[in-house]
Amino acid sequence: MSGPSFDHEPIWDLAKARFSLGNTTIHGEGHWQKVHENGQEVGKTCGADLEVVSLFAILHDCCRQDDGDDPEHGLRAARFTAEISPQYLTYLSREQLAVLLFAIANHTAAGTTNDPTLGTCLDADRLEYGRDGSKLEAKYMSTDAAKRKVHAINSGGESPLNISLFAESNLSSQLPGLLTK
Numbered sequence: 785m786s787g788p789s790f791d792h793e794p795i796w797d798l799a800k801a802r803f804s805l806g807n808t809t810i811h812g813e814g815h816w817q818k819v820h821e822n823g824q825e826v827g828k829t830c831g832a833d834l835e836v837v838s839l840f841a842i843l844h845d846c847c848r849q850d851d852g853d854d855p856e857h858g859l860r861a862a863r864f865t866a867e868i869s870p871q872y873l874t875y876l877s878r879e880q881l882a883v884l885l886f887a888i889a890n891h892t893a894a895g896t897t898n899d900p901t902l903g904t905c906l907d908a909d910r911l912e913y914g915r916d917g918s919k920l921e922a923k924y925m926s927t928d929a930a931k932r933k934v935h936a937i938n939s940g941g942e943s944p945l946n947i948s949l950f951a952e953s954n955l956s957s958q959l960p961g962l963l964t965k
């Protein structure tokens with residue numbers, strides 16, 4: 785899979801090179817792309833810093849060691865992001881970098897927040913929790929846009945499945961009906 789259409793290819797390539805879980809994981813490039821799409825959709829409704837949201841999408845799961853809880857993966861990814869920042873993220877302000885590192889380090893454990901950028905990062909990832917068939921809950925979302933999206937998904941108006949993940953797997957040939965939806 786190629787990276788997103790915006791100009792983050794060097795960051796995408798670094799994350800890909802750092803990522804160790806292969807092609808069958810639910811936390812790989814298909815997930816990063818979907819988190820990016822969620823983040824842009826949600827973030828533009830609440831004034832989030834869409835650059836920080838994009839970088840979060842690419843980097844937040846790149847240091848996972850398994851598809852389970854892996855409770856340290858956010859902290860590892862934040863350290864990785866800090867390591868590459870002097871060469872690749874110099875265009876960010878100190879405040880942007882601080883929000884990015886905090887969001888990455890705490891994205892699984894953090895509660896909800898009123899900060900639009902941090903909230904969008906968290907929501908963009910949490911909207912993906914439904915990709916394994918789990919029911920999404922609006923109470924875990926920070927932004928109004930993500931809450932509305934959860935209600936739409938739960939009322940059957942929007943599929944929670946990450947179709948791109950199926951497309952990457954061998955399941956795609958067994959699920960033609962799903963993929964044409």
Ligand SMILES: [Fe+2]
Nearest residue numbers: 815844845909
């Ligand atoms: Fe994630």
